[in-house]
Amino acid sequence: xxxxxxxxxxxxxxxxxxxxxxxxxxxxxxxxxxxxxxxxxxxxxxxxxxxxxxxxxxxxxxxxxxxxxxxxxxxxxxxxxxxxxxxxxxxxxxxxxxxxxxxxxxxxxxxxxxxxxxxxxxxxxxxxxxxxxxxxxxxxxxxxxxxxxxxxxxxxxxxxxxxxxxxxxxxxxxxxxxxxxxxxxxxxxxxxxxxxxxxxxxxxxxxxxxxxxxxxxxxxxxxxxxxxxxxxxxxxxxxxxxxxxxxxxxxxxxxxxxxxxxxxxxxxxxxxxxxxxxxxxxxxxxxxxxxxxxxxxxxxxxxxxxxxxxxxxxxxxxxxxxxxxxxxxxxxxxxxxxxxxxxxxxxxxxxxxxxxxxxxxxxxxxxxxxxxxxxxxxxx
Amino acid sequence: xxxxxxxxxxxxxxxxxxxxxxxxxxxxxxxxxxxxxxxxxxxxxxxxxxxxxxxxxxxxxxxxxxxxxxxxxxxxxxxxxxxxxxxxxxxxxxxxxxxxxxxxxxxxxxxxxxxxxxxxxxxxxxxxxxxxxxxxxxxxxxxxxxxxxxxxxxxxxxxxxxxxxxxxxxxxxxxxxxxxxxxxxxxxxxxxxxxxxxxxxxxxxxxxxxxxxxxxxxxxxxxxxxxxxxxxxxxxxxxxxxxxxxxxxxxxxxxxxxxxxxxxxxxxxxxxxxxxxxxxxxxxxxxxxxxxxxxxxxxxxxxxxxxxxxxxxxxxxxxxxxxxxxxxxxxxxxxxxxxxxxxxxxxxxxxxxxxxxxxxxxxxxxxxxxxxxxxxxxxxxxxxxxxxxxxxxxxx
Numbered sequence: 001x002x003x004x005x006x007x008x009x010x011x012x013x014x015x016x017x018x019x020x021x022x023x024x025x026x027x028x029x030x031x032x033x034x035x036x037x038x039x040x041x042x043x044x045x046x047x048x049x050x051x052x053x054x055x056x057x058x059x060x061x062x063x064x065x066x067x068x069x070x071x072x073x074x075x076x077x078x079x080x081x082x083x084x085x086x087x088x089x090x091x092x093x094x095x096x097x098x099x100x101x102x103x104x105x106x107x108x109x110x111x112x113x114x115x116x117x118x119x120x121x122x123x124x125x126x127x128x129x130x131x132x133x134x135x136x137x138x139x140x141x142x143x144x145x146x147x148x149x150x151x152x153x154x155x156x157x158x159x160x161x162x163x164x165x166x167x168x169x170x171x172x173x174x175x176x177x178x179x180x181x182x183x184x185x186x187x188x189x190x191x192x193x194x195x196x197x198x199x200x201x202x203x204x205x206x207x208x209x210x211x212x213x214x215x216x217x218x219x220x221x222x223x224x225x226x227x228x229x230x231x232x233x234x235x236x237x238x239x240x241x242x243x244x245x246x247x248x249x250x251x252x253x254x255x256x257x258x259x260x261x262x263x264x265x266x267x268x269x270x271x272x273x274x275x276x277x278x279x280x281x282x283x284x285x286x287x288x289x290x291x292x293x294x295x296x297x298x299x300x301x302x303x304x305x306x307x308x309x310x311x312x313x314x315x316x317x318x319x320x321x322x323x324x325x326x327x328x329x330x331x332x333x334x335x336x337x338x339x340x341x342x343x344x345x346x347x348x349x350x351x352x353x354x355x356x357x358x359x360x361x362x363x364x365x366x367x368x369x370x371x372x373x374x375x376x377x378x379x380x
Numbered sequence: 381x382x383x384x385x386x387x388x389x390x391x392x393x394x395x396x397x398x399x400x401x402x403x404x405x406x407x408x409x410x411x412x413x414x415x416x417x418x419x420x421x422x423x424x425x426x427x428x429x430x431x432x433x434x435x436x437x438x439x440x441x442x443x444x445x446x447x448x449x450x451x452x453x454x455x456x457x458x459x460x461x462x463x464x465x466x467x468x469x470x471x472x473x474x475x476x477x478x479x480x481x482x483x484x485x486x487x488x489x490x491x492x493x494x495x496x497x498x499x500x501x502x503x504x505x506x507x508x509x510x511x512x513x514x515x516x517x518x519x520x521x522x523x524x525x526x527x528x529x530x531x532x533x534x535x536x537x538x539x540x541x542x543x544x545x546x547x548x549x550x551x552x553x554x555x556x557x558x559x560x561x562x563x564x565x566x567x568x569x570x571x572x573x574x575x576x577x578x579x580x581x582x583x584x585x586x587x588x589x590x591x592x593x594x595x596x597x598x599x600x601x602x603x604x605x606x607x608x609x610x611x612x613x614x615x616x617x618x619x620x621x622x623x624x625x626x627x628x629x630x631x632x633x634x635x636x637x638x639x640x641x642x643x644x645x646x647x648x649x650x651x652x653x654x655x656x657x658x659x660x661x662x663x664x665x666x667x668x669x670x671x672x673x674x675x676x677x678x679x680x681x682x683x684x685x686x687x688x689x690x691x692x693x694x695x696x697x698x699x700x701x702x703x704x705x706x707x708x709x710x711x712x713x714x715x716x717x718x719x720x721x722x723x724x725x726x727x728x729x730x731x732x733x734x735x736x737x738x739x740x741x742x743x744x745x746x747x748x749x750x751x752x753x754x755x756x757x758x759x760x761x762x763x764x765x766x767x768x769x770x771x772x773x774x775x776x
Binding site: 043044046047053057088089090096097099100 | 643646647650651653690691774775776
């Protein structure tokens with residue numbers, strides 16, 4: 001018995017008013033390491049114990065405010081700086097729309113931080129065992145009694161004197177609590193680990209069945225089967241059987257300029273290149289040429305396809321015929337296609353097509369360079 | 381902890397209270413009558429604001445009584461009489477409404493048959509918005525409120541002498557009936573008195589909006605009276621600042637609730653951007669009304685929120701006195717902001733007139749007088765209530 005270490009002494013009461021009176025006496029006799037245990041919060045116990053106001057509110061305030069700031073910065077950055085999008089005709093930065101999100105983030109940051117701070121600072125994690133656990137005292141104060149415990153680490157603690165002090169408070173009973181001889185870690189018990197695993201398995205199976213099976217069973221499939229038109233699918237609703245509607249006749253999409261020379265073989269007189277072969281234009285042309293033209297025409301326009309015979313090779317762009325084409329002719333070919341080459345009007349915009357023309361001109365010049373061209377290079 | 385003997389010595393309120401109330405009321409009435417002669421329309425609109433303010437104080441207090449019974453609150457029992465005295469203004473509403481009924485034509489566009497005839501929307505709303513049904517509604521509502529006030533008060537008074545616990549049970553049952561009726565009637569009053577001034581506009585949240593403001597006003601009045609009475613020793617000495625804390629916390633909760641509801645109303649209308657709804661808010665953005673609109677956010681939400689947010693502030697008598705006066709003003713301001721831009725002459729912006737200050741004076745005077753009258757007749761503490769001891773023992 002004597003080699004056991006004392007944790008503290010406890011006293012039990014069976015009346016909330018008695019515990020408040022007792023707590024008042026303990027608080028005024030100078031003890032610091034002591035606590036009251038009760039099955040539910042007792043009104044007025046904070047004052048009786050002379051406890052200082054909790055500091056938890058500060059954590060809540062700081063994290064609540066940073067939640068609000070964070071949410072606003074996030075929405076401001078994503079919605080009006082990084083990827084501005086017009087939604088419902090509202091300005092990029094429209095505060096009323098952001099308030100609900102700000103409110104939610106504020107609340108969630110404030111509450112979560114409060115819970116985490118409570119665990120970290122007040123519950124003494126990661127300690128997972130306590131001398132009071134599994135004692136008769138703890139079982140009683142968890143049910144229908146109220147208890148006071150004075151810990152041995154208190155500077156005023158003296159085994160006999162403190163016990164007598166508690167007895168003078170006229171409790172139901174007093175008890176000396178010892179530290180248990182060996183530390184036990186209930187979280188490593190097979191039973192507990194088994195329980196965790198069991199819960200994990202049940203939750204996983206449940207989630208799997210919910211998301212993969214239940215959602216496709218009548219009547220839970222209402223999300224899956226909606227009365228709406230899916231893109232590229234037919235619809236009995238419209239007379240022509242198409243789900244997607246054609247634009248109204250004679251209308252033109254925003255930013256689109258109709259091409260008036262379709263079907264003509266050589267509209268070169270009216271089509272002239274509006275762009276000078278500047279550095280920007282040539283770089284844009286190179287990028288687009290490598291993306292859209294080079295698979296068939298080859299990286300340098302030699303007609304050496306990278307498609308290894310899956311598609312007929314086009315003739316080289318460096319033939320005399322190709323070199324004699326006007327800019328407008330090349331533009332026309334890109335726009336409407338020629339022989340097996342399809343139209344690239346939907347992939348490459350008008351400006352990009354002219355840039356490609358400029359780039360092809362540069363390629364042709366390079367492939368058929370003369371000695372005099374070297375003088376320019378040397379001059380640089 | 382226990383005060384085994386419940387000692388309560390009845391004390392009459394000082395006579396200066398009735399003098400203050402009487403002076404305010406008489407000054408208010410004289411200036412009010414003058415206002416009707418100077419600018420009839422403006423006087424009617426201001427009278428409407430003061431009237432809805434009176435509804436807020438009276439019916440809001442009645443709601444607080446029912447709330448105490450139905451949730452089984454202990455802490456508010458020692459101050460229930462204060463709440464009941466404010467609810468005593470309810471039967472007066474039947475008298476106060478009469479000047480408004482004579483001016484229905486001035487206030488409500490829908491009351492003119494020739495205007496309704498050429499307006500498709502008003503035509504469709506005519507089965508509800510017509511003068512006969514309106515007057516019936518007004519008196520049915522005031523009748524219902526008065527009836528419940530009468531029953532609550534009679535049982536509460538009877539308990540002072542009989543100390544019969546059954547009376548509490550009866551009042552709990554009455555509360556269960558009253559709460560849904562209250563929800564319904566306060567919504568109808570909001571629609572009738574506030575929303576139908578602009579009969580083309582509609583907001584489905586208007587009832588809750590008025591309810592939130594109503595409870596704020598009633599709570600503020602109760603808090604102010606409680607703090608003043610407690611400071612001057614008219615309430616039970618066992619009452620602590622913990623009781624005040626509950627009032628402060630409720631005020632804080634309802635300030636938040638009002639902010640939530642007011643913003644919800646604004647955001648939904650702003651988001652949907654339908655012209656038939658947005659024009660109402662646009663009116664409140666015309667000229668100097670924009671300042672009033674911004675002011676509403678500051679006065680009715682930001683200032684009370686910041687004042688009451690910390691725990692000690694909710695039980696500080698000085699701060700509570702300040703904020704309850706502030707919130708009473710804020711509720712009046714809210715109603716003013718709601719009603720006045722609908723007046724045709726003021727639709728482009730606010731211009732000051734002394735008439736706007738007259739009717740609140742009379743309303744405050746009347747409330748003080750009624751409170752004082754009831755305080756002379758009844759005990760300031762419900763001494764027969766079985767929960768009184770627990771209420772006095774209340775600690776945080």
